Amino acid sequence: MSTTAGKHEDPRPGLSRQLVVQTAIQHADSAGLDALTMRQVAGLLQVAPMSLYRHISNRDDLIDAMIDVLFGEIALPLGSAHWKTAMRTRAVSLRNVLARHRWAIGLMESRRRPGPSNLRHHDAVIGKLRSAGFDIGMVAHAYSLLDAYTYGYALTKVNIPFETTDEMAAMAQDMFEPFPANEYPNLAEFVTDHVMKPGYDYGEEFEYGLDLILNGLEEALAGQ
C-alpha cells in the first residue's frame, strides 16, 4: 500500500489530460504564454517533460485544449432572458475570462480545431439572436460587432499592472523621456488628466461602449 492507496482520493493520482491542461492554464495565467514551456509545466507537475506527451500530442494540442476550457467558462444565459440582457451578460463574462487569461486573447477565435465548448458556445449565441428575431444578416452584424468590441477591448487595454499612481507616472515619464518636451501635448494632457486620475474604472469603460453598441443594435433590429 505504498503508491496505490485504497479507494479514497489518492494524494497524487498521476497525470491526466485534464490535470495537464489545468496546470498549463494556471501557469499561463500567472506567467504568460511565453513561459508556457513543456519543461515548466512538467516541473509544476513534478514530472519529466516527456511524460506530458502521454496525454497531449504536442504543444499546440495543449493550447487547443486550454482554449476550449476557457470557452466553457463564459456565462451563457440561455433561458427566457431578453436578447439584450443575454448578450450583455455574455460580453461581460467574456471580458472577464479574457482578463483572467490574457494570454488567450489572440487565440480564442483562431483555432483551426475548435473544441466542443467552443462550438457549443457559438451555437448558443447564434440561437439566442435568431430566436429574438435577428435575421441571418443581422446576426452577422451583431456577433461581429459584439465580439470585435469585446476581444478588442481586452486586447487594447493591456491593463497596466500598476498599483500606485507613482509607478504609473514613472512609466509615463519613461515613455516620453526620449523625446523633446511638449512634442505630444494632447497625449500628455490625456495621460495626466485622465489615465492617471484615480477612479478610472476598467469595467465602466467597457460597459459604456457595450451599451452604446447594444442600443445601436436594438434600433437596427427595429428597422430590420
Next chain:
Amino acid sequence: MSTTAGKHEDPRPGLSRQLVVQTAIQHADSAGLDALTMRQVAGLLQVAPMSLYRHISNRDDLIDAMIDVLFGEIALPLGSAHWKTAMRTRAVSLRNVLARHRWAIGLMESRRRPGPSNLRHHDAVIGKLRSAGFDIGMVAHAYSLLDAYTYGYALTKVNIPFETTDEMAAMAQDMFEPFPANEYPNLAEFVTDHVMKPGYDYGEEFEYGLDLILNGLEEALAGQ
C-alpha cells in the same frame, strides 16, 4: 571598383537598420510572426545572422521598430475635416494596415517603448477629438470604443484565406466532422447561409459596425 561602385545607386548598399526592418516586415507579412527568425531575415538579406545585430539590438527591438513603421502607415486626416470623417478614415486605414500586417494585431498597443510614429499618431487623434469638442472623458470613451472595435475586428476576422466556396465547405466539414451531425444546428445554419454565401464582404461588415459606433458617439457628444 568591385564592391564600392561609383556614385550611382549601389545594387547592394550593405545593411542598414531601415533595410533590416523593412525586410522583416515583408517577411512577417508573408510568413507570419513565428517565421520571423533572425536566421530567416538574415537569409533574405544574404547576410550572416549575427550581422543583423549591428543594426538592431535584439529581436524585440526589431519588432518595436517594425511596429513603429506600421503606425506611420495609418492615414491621419488632420485638416479641417469633421471629426466623424476623420475618425472613419483613420479606422478604415488602421483596419487596412492590420489586414496587411496581421502579425502586428496583438503588438500595436502593447509596446513598452512606443516609437515616435506611435506617439505622434495618438497625439493627433486625441487632438482632433479635443478640438471637435470632446471633453477628456468623452475622448477616452470614443478612443476606447473605436480602437477596441477596429483591433478586435482585425483580430476576430482571422480572415479565412479561401478562394473558393469549395475550399470553405471542406474546412467547415472538417470542423464539424468530429461531432454528431446536427449537434450545432444554429451554427451550421449560419455557416451555410451566411459565411459561405458569395458576396460576403469584409469591408462592408467592418463599416456597418463602425458607422453604428460613430453615430452613437455623435449622439453622446450632443448630450455631453
Next chain:
DNA sequence: GGCCGCATGTGTACTTTGTACGCTTATCAA
C-alpha cells in the same frame, strides 16, 4: 606612403526550447 582606429560583417559556441525514440516499470487478466 604608412599607420591607426572605427564601423561592419562573421564564425563559433552556448542556452533554451519542442519533441522523436526506445527503455523501464507498474498493473492486471488469464
Next chain:
DNA sequence: TTGATAAGCGTACAAAGTACACATGCGGCC
C-alpha cells in the same frame, strides 16, 4: 507465473536567440 498494455522517463537532436572575439576594409592623420 506470464505476458500485454499503459504510463513515465532519459537521451538526444534540431531550431532559435544571441554573447563574444575576430576579420576586414575604409577613413583620416603624420
